[in-house]
Amino acid sequence: MRLHRNLCFAVIDGLTLIFNEDKYADKVIQQLLKRDKRWGARDRAFVAETTYDIVRWKRLYAEIAEVKEPFDRDNLWRIFAVWATLRGIKLPDWKYFENTPTRKIKGRFDELSKIRKYKESIPDWLDELGEKELGKAVWTKEIAALNEQADVILRVNTLKTTKEKLQSELFDLDIETEFIKDYPHALKLKERANVFTTEAFQNGLFEVQDASSQLVAEFLNVQPGMRVVDACAGAGGKALHLASLMENKGQIIAMDIYDNKLKELKRRAKRNGAHNIEPRHIDSTKVIKKLYDKADRVLIDAPCSGLGILRRNPDAKWKLQPEFLENIKKTQQEILQQYSRMVKPAGQMVYATCSILPSENKKQVETFLTSEMGKDFTFVKDKSILSHKTGYDGFYMALLEKKK
Numbered sequence: 216m217r218l219h220r221n222l223c224f225a226v227i228d229g230l231t232l233i234f235n236e237d238k239y240a241d242k243v244i245q246q247l248l249k250r251d252k253r254w255g256a257r258d259r260a261f262v263a264e265t266t267y268d269i270v271r272w273k274r275l276y277a278e279i280a281e282v283k284e285p286f287d288r289d290n291l292w293r294i295f296a297v298w299a300t301l302r303g304i305k306l307p308d309w310k311y312f313e314n315t316p317t318r319k320i321k322g323r324f325d326e327l328s329k330i331r332k333y334k335e336s337i338p339d340w341l342d343e344l345g346e347k348e349l350g351k352a353v354w355t356k357e358i359a360a361l362n363e364q365a366d367v368i369l370r371v372n373t374l375k376t377t378k379e380k381l382q383s384e385l386f387d388l389d390i391e392t393e394f395i396k397d398y399p400h401a402l403k404l405k406e407r408a409n410v411f412t413t414e415a416f417q418n419g420l421f422e423v424q425d426a427s428s429q430l431v432a433e434f435l436n437v438q439p440g441m442r443v444v445d446a447c448a449g450a451g452g453k454a455l456h457l458a459s460l461m462e463n464k465g466q467i468i469a470m471d472i473y474d475n476k477l478k479e480l481k482r483r484a485k486r487n488g489a490h491n492i493e494p495r496h497i498d499s500t501k502v503i504k505k506l507y508d509k510a511d512r513v514l515i516d517a518p519c520s521g522l523g524i525l526r527r528n529p530d531a532k533w534k535l536q537p538e539f540l541e542n543i544k545k546t547q548q549e550i551l552q553q554y555s556r557m558v559k560p561a562g563q564m565v566y567a568t569c570s571i572l573p574s575e576n577k578k579q580v581e582t583f584l585t586s587e588m589g590k591d592f593t594f595v596k597d598k599s600i601l602s603h604k605t606g607y608d609g610f611y612m613a614l615l616e617k618k619k
Contacts, residue, residue: 271529335486360603405534439464451480458489523609
């Protein structure tokens with residue numbers, strides 16, 4: 216691979232924003248890709264994938280490069296040189312790469328690869344927490360899996376098409392996909408491609424949604440004609456899936472504390488042809504109280520650490536702090552206590568997170584079931600999904616039923 220100066224500069228600029236100005240990697244990359252209209256698909260892929268790669272392995276590369284945060288541009292070029300050397304890419308004769316100790320880099324990599332926190336490039340506290348919650352053997356496998364690049368998975372919108380028809384339509388665009396066993400609405404791309412520019416996407420035939428995430432709506436056991444509340448709907452990925460499972464019949468009340476996310480949901484619902492979704496902004500507790508004992512089904516896709524989706528959000532491990540984790544656990548329990556009141560007698564509720572930590576998952580459900588509010592519910596089943604076992608995101612979901 217030959218390195219091109221303008222593409223490398225884009226990567227360094229992106230890393231400056233992510234590491235030093237605390238910007239979100241996905242937003243930074245979106246902006247970088249608009250920088251030069253002459254860039255082709257390969258150029259854009261280099262910028263995006265190299266930036267994500269260096270973000271993912273920041274601790275390991277910085278240790279090898281012997282640089283510390285905050286990184287100046289020289290530091291970032293040193294980190295870039297480590298990335299290139301470890302990938303066997305010949306460094307060009309640029310001033311940034313003068314005196315790069317290639318042999319030392321490889322030797323240091325071999326040394327540090329024996330220590331998990333460096334090998335998997337994670338903060339000390341997170342490494343200790345993962346081992347404490349999952350055990351040494353499971354955590355070692357799981358964090359390795361979470362450092363791999365995520366596959367691109369599509370969820371077929373059955374309101375508009377079938378899996379077979381969509382597969383054929385994408386094949387005509389030279390986008391090859393395959394079915395995934397036990398994921399009824401999923402298509403996996405054989406190679407990465409920009410599917411958002413396709414007519415099929417613009418016509419609402421599919422959404423991009425990880426395979427594990429696709430299991431959540433199905434776990435809620437919805438039927439056409441029900442009244443369903445998606446209590447932490449965000450931009451509505453799961454609400455859209457619920458609409459297709461309900462065949463556009465019944466009512467889905469999609470709620471969130473962030474109004475801008477619900478506006479995005481409206482746009483997505485229109486594109487998907489999902490007509491039974493009603494967005495409601497939670498601007499006071501009245502919005503929740505109006506629905507006490509009214510919903511056949513409630514989905515609580517709770518805010519969480521996001522540790523199960525590090526493959527697609529590698530910068531999250533650098534942003535996450537122990538205090539945030541403690542606070543989010545309190546929020547999760549408060550949401551369970553309050554939002555569960557919307558379930559009517561004999562109705563069902565799913566509590567879900569994209570975390571792999573039992574303290575955010577099973578333990579939250581156990582705490583809820585022993586509380587005053589939780590005594591009205593019975594535990595039906597749950598599912599813990601680990602990335603190293605499935606190859607997809609880490610997730611948790613529990614199904615609870617309200618007593619008659």
